[in-house]
């Protein structure tokens with residue numbers, strides 16, 4: 428009985444095929460139409476029965492394919508039908524919808540009141556003033572650049588966070604840069620170099636250098652000061668940034684597979700085309716916090732005195748303190764530090780790193796702010812935050828706990844249709 432149930436699809440298909448043949452002979456050839464369904468089912472079932480890759484399809488030939496189909500449909504069924512407006516992860520429907528509506532200039536107001544559980548343990552809010560400002564600043568700006576910087580930059584409080592050309596397509600990079608130009612905010616290149624697509628619209632650029640020094644490296648992958656100076660001194664580049672880590676994969680580095688390393692990407696990154704392109708886990712240009720400060724000062728000089736910053740996801744607290752101590756010891760103050768939360772996004776990362784390594788934004792931001800304030804250097808070093816900011820509330824929350832401005836990556840991906 429058990430084996431009949433297990434083989435219900437091939438047995439059923441065989442039975443119906445035979446019946447269809449008989450009916451075609453006795454009654455009408457139209458019955459042969461049934462073979463269009465039963466013969467493929469029989470063929471799949473025979474294949475399933477003899478294959479040795481999957482136990483479940485071998486045990487339940489034909490029938491187990493329904494399971495694969497359900498697996499394939501699962502993300503769509505959940506996202507489109509089952510999932511509540513506030514439930515989706517990493518971003519709920521409400522967030523995606525809000526960004527889409529605002530990007531398209533559609534109505535973004537919400538009728539009838541909040542759907543959030545304001546009595547729930549996870550409910551968050553900010554306190555308003557009973558005396559609202561009469562003329563609130565329309566586009567508040569933050570001046571970045573301490574007394575060691577010759578060309579301070581006036582940054583928006585919301586900017587496009589680092590995403591490389593390579594992780595994003597040329598069209599996406601161009602669209603984001605056009606947005607930065609129109610909106611008056613900056614566009615961080617990500618570690619994949621300053622490509623021609625970042626340049627076509629002239630939006631403000633923060634050029635990020637990761638451990639691969641893409642766009643500013645020699646053939647052996649070492650930092651090349653001349654290449655760096657050539658691009659960093661361009662007018663469009665407003666600040667430069669050393670990437671130590673990102674929240675979605677701290678300490679991991681990265682690999683752009685050979686198939687994605689086109690001639691264009693290779694030219695931008697200064698790496699060989701059609702070969703795997705590796706971002707090592709750590710930097711070669713420095714190995715202590717003090718050396719990192721010296722490297723930052725060098726980048727600032729080579730860029731013609733533009734602000735230089737450090738981006739990191741906070742891990743071991745004592746290391747964050749060591750970075751601040753190195754500022755005091757060397758007397759070199761980076762112009763800004765960007766704290767990325769463990770909840771941050773990436774092109775691809777091992778699940779263990781995304782799910783369990785690195786400090787979430789609020790904790791990391793509080794820690795870094797306290798380190799800077801405690802050491803008495805917060806007036807020299809601006810603090811930025813990234814991690815799931817997609818609305819004014821995210822901005823307000825991070826500014827309230829110490830950030831001077833915020834960056835968003837995935838929300839900007841939604842805005843261009845991702």
Ligand SMILES: Cc1cc2nc3c(=O)[nH]c(=O)nc-3n(C[C@H](O)[C@H](O)[C@H](O)COP(=O)(O)O)c2cc1C
Pocket residue numbers: 588589590591594595616617618619635670672673674738767768770771772773774813814815816834835836837838
């Ligand atoms: C597709 C993609 C590519 C990214 N590439 C980089 C990168 O090259 N350098 C970097 O510092 N962070 C990178 N990030 C991380 C983002 O800059 C940002 O710090 C993180 O996603 C948190 O912001 P979000 O929550 O608004 O997405 C990337 C994120 C995404 C989604």
